[in-house]
Amino acid sequence: MQMQSTVEIVSPRGGVVLRAADGSYVLAQQIDAKPLRAAQVLVGTLDDVGIDGATDLDTGASYQFFVEAYGLSREAALMALA
Secondary structure, eight states: OOEEEEEEEEOTTSEEEEEETTSOEEEEEEOSOOOOOTTOEEEEOOSSSEEEEEEETTTOOEEEEEEEEEEEOHHHHHHHHO
16 A cells, blocks of 8 residues: 655665654665655555565655565664664
8 A cells, every 4th residue: 555654764774764654663674776865755555564665755766675564663663773
């Protein structure tokens, strides 16, 4: 299902924490080399474990992720990223 999410944190190793529109958090690994930035708004299917994509609403650029977990609290996502 398509959902809007906001990039919260991008780690130098490719880990990403996204905040979903419902307030839950997604932990993912970016599997492409396009630069992401905090506060970037993406729309995509990031609510299933596995490879998924999302598109930047402003630029139309698409990004690929391996979603490790979704429906997390912020604390859980940050601890898993560390």
